[in-house]
Amino acid sequence: MLKTMELLYFREGRQNKNTAGYHYWEDWRWQLANTIKTVEEIEQILNITFDEKKKKILQLTLDKFPMTITPYYLSLVDSGDYENDPVFKQAFPDVRELEISPADMVDPLAEEHDSPAPGITHRYPDRVLFHVSNSCAMYCRHCTRKRKVGDKDFMPSYDAVQEGIKYIKQHKEVRDILLSGGDPFMLPDERLIDILDQISEIQHVEVMRIGTRTPVVLPFRITKELAEKLSKYDNLWINTHFNHPKELTTEAKTAIQRLVRAGIPVGNQSVLLADVNDCPRIMKKLVQKLVQFRIRPYYIYQCDLSEGLEHFRTCIGKGIEIMESLRGHTSGFAIPTYVIDAPGGGGKIPVMPNYLISWSTNKVILRNYEGVITTYEEPCNYEHTKCDLKCDRCNLHLKLDKRDNNQVIGIEKLLCDYDETITLKPAE
């Protein structure tokens, strides 16, 4: 149970730096040591009460999917209207999580199926997802890896991480490593730096990325020291996970500024969530605030088919409506790509409104965001070259190295001139 001083701190509002105890409020270790895990603590902090029946079902929900909320993230909740609060909905259990929908899957993205080594998911030709941590500062209720949350058995051991690194070393085609989890920033600095150092030493790795929600739920984790340590990697990108403009606080801004000033490009991946951000106006506000913080909106994900997420799912039409409300209506670089991560491990599939209306050999008919229908005339003399991969004959002068091999897959294979394939047949 929280001590009176901390409670007072919550009640007086987090902006009041004169409150006793403020110095440790900004200490991320203090935040982690004081995460809120029970319904009783929530009642006490928000000054609310649930009836016994509701409490019982909430407990059943927590038995299946545990709760962990940082004091900082909980302090963003408006206790006067907590039931409609987008922060509360992302952090506090909903009894509907126990409902299993016919469409639900245990591992919708087939991450375990596509795993050739511990912690590694290798789905795309040139990049891998590398789970290096199983803990998070806050357990998102909409987590796609909900099945693993809080499960100690999934905590990658030192040896498991080493095996993952070995896999990357052996696979020269892998040029992009995505550290994920859990949250890689839950590792101690030294451990994280050690992993990044080891990956940096691999010749064929060109890019490293970290996916973290700490700037949202535990911004104090981004200490000056951590940012300084990360600044030495000149190929590191960070993606974070803001879902609602309310999460873009001054604390979050400080965290992001430290990363950006360390030379790290920061992107954002949101999840489209019913009653949290399924609104064109909220999403527009979100992406506009993100770019104000110098965070580039990267993806909006359609909510996955994981168990217990049905009540968060929107129809895809909502996502398309949101994309329609962004393109043209706000800065181009504030517009993320809306994707559906294909169930069964198909990867991310972008979906968007149609802008191409029709075309002939001479003209393309397009429409813009205002509904203006326009004509683009094709060039008369564009030379339709056939590529035979002989770059020494091509006037574009690309010097291909050994790794740029000719192994094309998918639709690119059907389109290219140097492969005879004319149909793709679904296997199995």
Ligand SMILES: *Cc1c(COP(=O)(O)O)cnc(C)c1O
């Ligand atoms: C999302 C994802 C990636 C990265 O995809 P990008 O589109 O390059 O950001 C890589 N591997 C897996 C398994 C993923 O789910």
